[in-house]
Amino acid sequence: MADKSIRFLLNNTVRTLTDCNPNTSILQFLRAEEKRSGTKEGCCSGDCGACTVVIAELVNGDLRYKSLNACIGLMPSLHGKQLITVEDLKDGDRLHPVQQAMVDHHGSQCGFCTPGFVMSLFALHKNFPNPDQHQTLEALAGNLCRCTGYRAILDAAKAAANHGPDQFDRNKAYTTATLQAIHADSIRELTDGEHSAFAPNTVEELASLLQQHPQARLLAGGTDLALEITQQLKQLETLIYVGNVEELQIFEETDQGFTIGAALPYSEFTPRLAAEYPDFGDMIERLGSLQIRNHGTLGGNIGNASPIGDTPPVLIALGATITLRRGQQERTIPAEDYFVDYKVTDQREHEFIRSVFIPKAKADHALKIYKISKRLDDDISAVLGVFHINVKDGVIETSDVAYGGMAAIPKRASNCEAALKGQAWNTATIENAMQALENDFSPLSDVRASADYRMQVAKNLLKKCYLELDQPQANSRVVNYFDGGFISQKGATSHA
């Protein structure tokens, strides 16, 4: 029997929630039920950050603070966690140091985005007491401000560094003990009688729930699923929240590679993956925003089967595999076999993605990933190109090339690969392979790019890959221009 309630800390108060429609967003709960109006609705699609709240949760017995877009966070995901909103930051009458820094540095103008920035800054300083510019930009990339131009907010972020202990630090023992006490034990069900969300704790429970409720939708980070509720005004009848299933949260490293649980959020595994594949790490840092990556998962990015998902082309080019489970049965398939047609996958009824295996970097292989979008951060790719290439003695031994945004599914560029494999590593080969892309893809025109641009860029990215491998020292990318370090004024933002 499922326990028909969820329990969480709202700041320092344990809340037990029963009789609640699981389609309710955390933002709706805060504003309508709790009358906490400090958290704002800017877009209701997880793209502006005005509704940013912070979730504290226990990871290996320690408290971790993560920013979240409350507009697309659903209530079932709150069980066993602490929800902190802008109202909780003041200590009596005193502003929190991040709030005071925003005031002192004129970081608010109209003030509507401000609570969201304050919460992102709060989480940033909890995780990095003295954040550097890179960490600060990463923490704020999902918060849009239309008034300030951001300089004042960055100054505030800097000024709040090393602000010392706050009431959350002082309450740490209580918070930890309380969260441990309400941690998931039995299957949870949140229901209003018409809509239900189940929250299993084990893979067995999940497998069995899926067989009982074949129409149920799986909810992990919900960063895409919730848009059906907030944008299309749908009400989902049955949800299964997989975030409490520990086996789906694994990260295992062996000599062969990494096994990543389907429900492990990006921000939990990106640093380790980035150490192995720097380009993969750089790309994930531009996938959505930190609020999205704190909750969005690899399983979701795959299962969603979007033609513009950013990780699938990488998984295809790296020869990753996906392990699926149904009931007691498991099967493992190459990542590229998962994607069949537009939003059609090889996933069968009652089946779910359990984990993804990514092989370790192979000697002499290069991995180049290029994410092309209108805006640098938090923007869906027009084209994503991945090149996994091994050149030996001037000859291309292996060539795995895959693209996103070029077809109905994330797809390997077979003709291009064939034009590369076994050929001499030179411009003539590259020109041929660029041309071969026309046989691989006929992209569409949409709001992000025209078909012509997509094809031209797809070709040019191969050329860029060639030039980068050929002349590793050359300046070749705008996006991490400063990381290349050939301007000396980094951090010189100034005025009185």
Next chain:
Amino acid sequence: MRNLPEINPAQSSAIKGGIGKSRKHESADKHVSGEAVYIDDRPELANQLHAAIGQSTIAHGLIKSLDLSKVREAEGVVAVITADDVPGHIDIGPVFPGDPVIAKEKVEFLGQTIFAVAATSHDLARKATKLAVVEYEELEPVLSVKKALEQENFVRPPHTQQRGDANAAIAKAAHVLEGEVQIGGQEHFYLEGQISTAEPTEDGGMTIYTSSQHPSEVQMLVAEVLGIPFNLVTVDMRRMGGGFGGKETHAAPWACVSALLARKSGQPVKLRLSRSDDMVLTGKRHPFENNYRVGFDSDGRIEGIEVTVNGNCGYSPDLSDAIVDRAMFHSDNAYYLNQARVTGNRCKTNTVSHTAFRGFGGPQGMMTIEGVMDDIARELGKDPLEVRKTNLYGTDDRNVTHYHQTVEHNLLPEIIEKLETSSNYQQRREEILEFNAANPLLKKGIALTPVKFGISFTVQHLNQAGALIHVYTDGSIQLNHGGTEMGQGLFTKVAQVVAEEFQVDVDTINVTSTRTDKVPNTSPTAASSGTDLNGKAAQNAARTIKQRFIDFACEHFNVDASQVVFADNQVTIGEKVMSFGELAQLAYTNRISLSSTGYYKTPKIHYDREKAAGRPFFYYANGAACSEVLIDTLTGEYKVTRVDILHDVGHSLNPAIDIGQIEGGFVQGMGWLTTEELMWNDQGRLLTTGPATYKIPAVADMPEVFNVELMPDEPNREATIYNSKAVGEPPFMLAISVWSALRDAVASVADYQVSPELHTPATPERVLAAVANLQKR
């Protein structure tokens, strides 16, 4: 000649938050704590309903039938209204007719209001709107400027400004160029969407809580649609979560609809547009398609020019007449055009009616001439900055605009010279040439562009303002004026003015919400004029009360007026010293009125539109920006790597707020010209309806090096409030330097021999296309 009608107060003033101080925003503490109340945060009123808009699903057609039976039966629905439920005026066009509050027989854009629903929740109201069954007789929509021009489909007649004979001058010139630039529109993307709550009153009137830059117009329009006198409608407006022009006229329809639904249901009604509805239903910055023909000499000096600006106004006039006029007024930007003819067309298309947005047409006007400067430079093989300097307005001659206003107090030669030095322009130009020669893939570009922006509403009667000040007997002050706070710091600056007048700490002054029952018949907070107008009105109110204090003190204590001194929260009267509060109490007990209105109207301005001549602007605000960019010639991606700005705000009332306006305006302008791309399909449907597809600048887009300075020691020569200058709009146009720098980087691909075509927004796709065009040559 220096002529300073205002005396600057002593800078040693001991009060907190007097003028010239970087006082924090009056709501800053409330912003950061989430305690600042926006309309959606107000506690629900008893029986309050939530509204949503039923929208046209075609761009142009006649409504043959409108079946709302399923809408009425839907869960939670309490009231449904159509045009037939409007007791008063249907047309709520702010200047000219053309905007039905609810369309009756004809729809003219996809998304137009055809009915409205009030239900027990926001989501139920939205869901119900989808259940309408509507039959249309479709008419051919006009969806492009080109087609509107072909059909001479205009919302207002064309207009021309001219001086001399441009055609003859061009014919005689040594060099002639012509060209076109297409300039995209821009979504305001205020973080707080449009919202209004209407609460019926016992008199059959309405109290309206709205997020609007123009409460008086909301009052008027609500009264008119309800068919009741203005005095039965009260509008309350404490703060907006951003406006940028988008809540000047386009806040009113939602107030009117909520009032109509409140009238119909007898219950309070809140109408909050979801982000996607807001983006579909409200107007944007006008897209423009401009062209020019210019004749110039071998130094690049313009001898004659013909400019045509074609604004895409959408389906109705709204403010488009004045917006296209302002584009025409700014077709010179900072340059002497000599023999000039500027024509403006107001193209009617079947899209949402485009509206005010920071700059109000000025930016779109300036784009043409800044493009011309670059084009002349490439043609003559000169540095674009040299051509710009050659064409700047002179100080004694070559200083009359094409609308016959003399450009006085022109600071631009000095600003440009200073910025050229502080940004190290010449040396960086050399370094960029070297970089570009050495790097096949990445190219750099740099540009330094000026801004000259005319300050005043070009509709003369709007240049007036009122204020109301109460001094209470404890010495605390309540301040109210017709201006609205949208984040720009107006309330802070005006409070600083009053603090300065009374010589009291600014935190003894409480600024209350803008209300039509406190200060009536106000102008919109727009045209950068908020502080100029309301600051002066508040100053006048303060001076009235202060004079009463002085007169009273003279009589009561038998001293001379020169012996009454207000300083440091105290008043010295002869040998006696008392606190400001003690004086207030004493004056009250002696029956002195401690409340006063204040009024102001801008002097000197006049304009004869028939003759297209006069002085539409009280003064000009100036500034210049130097931007450097880096582009990728394989993908078109780019980054703005460094920006230096020197901007003129006269004597700054609050440097922190002014710098905030400059930085914010610049970044917003940069977004307009780079990543913010509005797309409509061939049915007239807006495709970019949220931040997932419409990309405003995010934190990493801010230039890594961003040096912003205020022009020092240059008080406004006109008698503005403490000789400050307006700052809301002018910095927006500093971002044209980014576009020019992108063109510079692209031009490097063909060794600066060709001026590349680069329409805006200059997305990576457009930049790559521009590079490819030059590589093909």
